[in-house]
Amino acid sequence: EPEVTQTPSHQVTQMGQEVILRCVPISNHLYFYWYRQILGQKVEFLVSFYNNEISEKSEIFDDQFSVERPDGSNFTLKIRSTKLEDSAMYFCASSEGSRANEKLFFGSGTQLSVL
């Protein structure tokens, strides 16, 4: 089965630093997503992306976050000035379409630790 690839698997950063989390979605997919899971809490939706623009975002996705598809294959999540509470597992996902019953393909996640 095709896979979504995320790098790095672990990222440690100092509070206030910028981080970029990288994802390579499945090649024929058109919709891309970021989710996060803070330790001990549920997986939360951050943002969805289609046709080179954000289609939906949650209230978590404030001005410190941005997403980009810089080269047609990568999909990145940038956190401009990290906070301690940004420490979480970040999952990238992609799908062919956006129907409610669409199958999402998830990456293995990037564990972000903000010190």
Place this chain on the structure above:
Amino acid sequence: AQSVTQLDSHVSVSEGTPVLLRCNYSSSYSPSLFWYVQHPNKGLQLLLKYTSAATLVKGINGFEAEFKKSETSFHLTKPSAHMSDAAEYFCVLTGYSSASKIIFGSGTRLSIRP
């Protein structure tokens, strides 16, 4: 409001015995429900999905789930557990109009005893 509740945070069974992972949902519309599995250091993998075509849904690796509207449940079962089934399992409810509005349950960690 839409919500998903996984009733057990941890389930432990012996190898070869049945598995039952419980999920209840609340939805104001006809739901689409999924079970995803996450093995250590792996991504979330789709086990099965319910989209109103049939109430009993068969998935990969011998898992199945039954949608019961009267009980608002979508429990995951497997007749005989295997050591490789040890993982975290998530029940997921999707939004009416968009794949992005999906709601995850809190997860159930399945342990298999030899």
